[in-house]
Amino acid sequence: MVISGSGNVAIYxxxxxxxxxxxxxxxxxxxxYIIDDDIDLDTIKLIKEVKRSSLSEYPELCGHGKYQNGSVYDDRSLRYDIALPCATQNEIDINRAKNIVSNGCFIVAEGANMPNDNEAIGYYLTxxxxxxxxxxxxxxxxxTSALEMTQNSMRYGWSFEEVDAKLHAIMVNIHRQCVDAIKQYHLNTYDYVKGANIAALNIVLKAMIEQGDY
Structure with a gap:
């Protein structure tokens, strides 16, 4: 797996x-970016969360791996199944999307706000x-913010394991709703964009109908 970014979303x-x-x-x-057969996450956390420094220090600190300038998505030598762009908006254009696909990637999941432009998304789906x-x-x-608000209103604290289990259930439910919409409307199996949009719209419409606001 390749993950762009090294902030909270990327690290965790x-x-x-x-x-x-x-x-x-x-x-x-x-x-x-750094390339390593098995990323040492403790070193990443040391660099980014403690030292607040550059990943260029990674090879020296952990004794393996290499650092290269530029975008990881311009690298055509890597082979990976999954890409998680967790860095910034419009990080991936059509050319980088082509590199990602040619590198063997078959799943792209966004961990940032719109890191792929529309041409890149279209290329994935085709x-x-x-x-x-x-x-x-x-x-x-x-x-997770909603779970925090719930705990605050209850004046009660869940353990890490409880929060993680609740978050897992939420994410599984989001996935299920997307898949259900894809199947119901006979969409492209890989098109979670339309699946997510339809699932979200259905929730809003249901709420409007139940409140008589239509």
Missing amino acids: AAEKVITNKGRVIAMSDSQG NDVVFAPGKTANAGGVA
């Missing part, structure tokens, strides 16, 4: 991947790449 997405026996081979910051837009894949932040 990588942590979840590693916890679930996945392998992260590249991460990036605003200047460049090349059988499963594309999860930020409104679905990156919904965990808003969902």
Whole structure:
């Protein structure tokens, strides 16, 4: 897996991947990216959360891996199954999308606000790449804020494990609603964009009807 970015979303997405026996081979910051057969996440956290420094320090600090300038999505030598763009808006254009697909990637899930432009998204969908837009894949932040508000209103604190389990259930439900919409309207199997839009609209319409606001 390749993850662009090294902020909170990127770091803790990588942590979840590693916890679930996945392998992260590249991460990036605003200047460049590191490549390592097995990313040392503790070193990433030291650099970004403690030292507030550049990933260029990674090879020296952990004794392996290499750092390169530029975007990880311009690198045509990498081979990976999944890309998680978690850095910034419009990070991936059509040319980078072509690189991602040619590198063997078959799932792209956004961890930032619109990191792929429209041409890139269209290219994924016409090349059988499963594309999860930020409104679905990156919904965990808003969902966790809602869980925090719930705890505050209850004057009660859940454990990390309880919050993680509730968040997992929320994300599974989002996925299910997207898939249900895709099946119901006979959409492209890989088109989570339309699936997410329809699922969200259905929720709004249902609420309007129940309140008599239509």
